[in-house]
Amino acid sequence: MSGRKRMVALLRTAVCSLLDIKYPIIQGGMAHVGTAELVSAVCNAGGLGIIGTGHYPPEWVRQQILQTKKLTRRPFGVNIALTSPYLKQISEIIIGEKTAVVSTGAGNPSEFVPGFKQAGIIFMPVVAGVAAACRMEKAGADIIVAEGMESGGRIGETTTLALVPQVVDAVKVPVIAAGGIADGRGLAAALALGAQGIQMGTRFVCSTECAAHHGYKQKIVAADDAATMVTHRTTGYPLRTLRNKLSEQFEELEKAGVSKADLDLFDRDRMYLGLIEGDLEEGALLSGQIAGLIRDIKPVRDIIEEIIAQAEAVIARLHAAGK
Numbered sequence: 001m002s003g004r005k006r007m008v009a010l011l012r013t014a015v016c017s018l019l020d021i022k023y024p025i026i027q028g029g030m031a032h033v034g035t036a037e038l039v040s041a042v043c044n045a046g047g048l049g050i051i052g053t054g055h056y057p058p059e060w061v062r063q064q065i066l067q068t069k070k071l072t073r074r075p076f077g078v079n080i081a082l083t084s085p086y087l088k089q090i091s092e093i094i095i096g097e098k099t100a101v102v103s104t105g106a107g108n109p110s111e112f113v114p115g116f117k118q119a120g121i122i123f124m125p126v127v128a129g130v131a132a133a134c135r136m137e138k139a140g141a142d143i144i145v146a147e148g149m150e151s152g153g154r155i156g157e158t159t160t161l162a163l164v165p166q167v168v169d170a171v172k173v174p175v176i177a178a179g180g181i182a183d184g185r186g187l188a189a190a191l192a193l194g195a196q197g198i199q200m201g202t203r204f205v206c207s208t209e210c211a212a213h214h215g216y217k218q219k220i221v222a223a224d225d226a227a228t229m230v231t232h233r234t235t236g237y238p239l240r241t242l243r244n245k246l247s248e249q250f251e252e253l254e255k256a257g258v259s260k261a262d263l264d265l266f267d268r269d270r271m272y273l274g275l276i277e278g279d280l281e282e283g284a285l286l287s288g289q290i291a292g293l294i295r296d297i298k299p300v301r302d303i304i305e306e307i308i309a310q311a312e313a314v315i316a317r318l319h320a321a322g323k
C-alpha cells in the first residue's frame with residue numbers, strides 16, 4: 001500500500017462505516033445556526049451534518065429535515081435539546097422521517113431511545129463526563145461524543161484532552177472527540193487519544209454556508225485564545241460565549257446572587273439576537289476557545305478537505321520521525 005493510501009485508510013475509522021461517511025468529521029448540532037444549508041453542505045463534503053433544533057416547534061423541525069433531504073442524498077442527523085417543550089413530537093418526527101442519526105445533549109433521553117433504536121436510527125449522545133458516557137452506553141448509545149469544556153455553548157467541567165481517553169477506556173462503543181478542534185492537528189490528536197473522529201461547532205459557524213450573522217462570524221475570526229468566557233454556572237447550565245456586554249452583565253448579575261427566574265428573564269431570546277440578528281453586544285455569541293485559531297470564513301468543502309490533508313501530513317510527519 002502506498003504512503004498516501006495508508007494515511008487515507010488510517011482516517012477511515014469505524015464511525016465512517018457506521019455512519020456511512022467518507023471522513024470522520026461531524027458538524028455538531030447547533031441551535032439557530034445548524035440549519036439545512038450547513039448540514040447538507042457538510043454531508044455533501046463527506047462529513048456528517050446535524051440539524052440543531054433548540055426549542056423550535058415541531059413543524060419547523062420537519063421543514064428542516066425535508067429541506068435537508070432536498071439538498072443532499074447523504075445521511076444526516078438531528079440534535080434534540082432534552083429541555084425542549086416539544087420533545088415528544090420532535091422525536092416522533094425524527095422516527096417518521098427516519099433520519100440516520102439522533103444526537104442529544106445534557107439530560108436523560110432514555111424514554112425516547114427504544115423508539116429510535118426500533119426505527120434503526122443511530123443514537124449518538126453528547127456527554128461531558130465518564131459517568132454520563134457509561135449511562136448512555138447502557139441506554140443504547142451506538143456512538144458517544146465526548147465534549148470538553150473548551151467547546152462553544154453549554155459545557156461541562158473537564159477538558160477534551162483529559163476527557164476523551166477516559167471515556168475511550170470506559171466504554172466499548174466508538175467515541176468522537178469534541179471541543180477545541182478546528183484543524184487537522186486536532187483531528188490527528190483526537191485519533192491519538194483513541195477517538196474515532198471529531199465533532200466541531202465553532203469552526204463550522206465560520207463557513208460560507210452557515211446561517212449565522214456575518215458580524216458574529218467575523219467576531220470569531222477576530223477573536224484570540226482568551227476571547228471567550230463562561231457564564232450561567234449558577235443556573236446549572238454553564239455557557240461558553242465570546243466576551244461582550246451581555247456576558248459581562250450576566251456575570252455581574254450572577255455575582256450579585258440574582259435568582260434563576262430573573263436570570264432566565266434577562267436571558268430571553270439572547271441567542272437569536274446574537275447568532276442570527278448579529279447584535280454583538282446585547283446578544284449571546286456562542287463560541288469555543290478554539291476561536292483564536294479560526295482566521296477565515298470559507299466553504300464547508302474547503303474546511304473539511306484542509307483538515308483531512310493536514311491530519312494526513314501530521315500523521316506522516318510523526319511516522320517519519322519515529323523511523
Ligand SMILES: Cc1cc2nc3c(=O)[nH]c(=O)nc-3n(C[C@H](O)[C@H](O)[C@H](O)COP(=O)(O)O)c2cc1C
Binds near residue numbers: 104126
Ligand atoms: C453556536 C453554537 C450552538 C450550539 N448549539 C448546540 C445545541 O443546540 N445542542 C448541542 O448539543 N450542542 C450545541 N453546540 C455544541 C456543538 O454541537 C459542538 O459539540 C461544539 O461546538 C464543539 O466544540 P467547538 O465549539 O470547540 O468546536 C453549539 C455550539 C455552538 C458554537
